[in-house]
Amino acid sequence: MSGRSRVLVSACLLGAEVRHHGGSARVESDVLKRWRDDERIVGVCPEVAGGLPSPRPPAEIRGARVISKEGRDVTREFRAGADQAVAIARELGIRVAVLKSRSPSCGIGQIYDGTFSGRLVPGMGVTASALEAAGVQVFDEFHLAEADAALLALDSDEGLGPGA
Numbered sequence: 001m002s003g004r005s006r007v008l009v010s011a012c013l014l015g016a017e018v019r020h021h022g023g024s025a026r027v028e029s030d031v032l033k034r035w036r037d038d039e040r041i042v043g044v045c046p047e048v049a050g051g052l053p054s055p056r057p058p059a060e061i062r063g064a065r066v067i068s069k070e071g072r073d074v075t076r077e078f079r080a081g082a083d084q085a086v087a088i089a090r091e092l093g094i095r096v097a098v099l100k101s102r103s104p105s106c107g108i109g110q111i112y113d114g115t116f117s118g119r120l121v122p123g124m125g126v127t128a129s130a131l132e133a134a135g136v137q138v139f140d141e142f143h144l145a146e147a148d149a150a151l152l153a154l155d156s157d158e159g160l161g162p163g164a
């Protein structure tokens, strides 16, 4: 254990085959590699943690509910996964997360509109929203540099800056 601030990362971005289609969304980046080497990363897939299998039908947020493409209400599973992500963040003192864009769980700023037509609307995924409400700074995979800066700022706050 390094003692450096940890970061919560969507498991699919790390290569875990947990997406609705059964694959991953692996991202290769120097930032992630460094975080891995520093043992900062805690991976989580909220949908699987909430009890959904992989593969599974895609789901989208519709109003206050989350509905699968087959018409099943999966709100309870999505909320359970979000609760687990928040619990992990609290337990480990995690204050930065990098989450998969556009996902109904992990999306930040943009999600699909609930009609399965591919149209995006402003919004947050269920887990992203819950983490943000819990005080975690959330970033998507296109903002790894910003997430890295936030993490290093936390290290400095705690006297764990470079060389610590």
Ligand code: SF4
Binding pocket: 010, 011, 012, 013, 018, 019, 020, 044, 045, 046, 047, 048, 100, 103, 105, 106
């Ligand atoms: Fe990836 Fe999040 Fe979807 Fe899991 S819930 S597959 S971590 S985007």
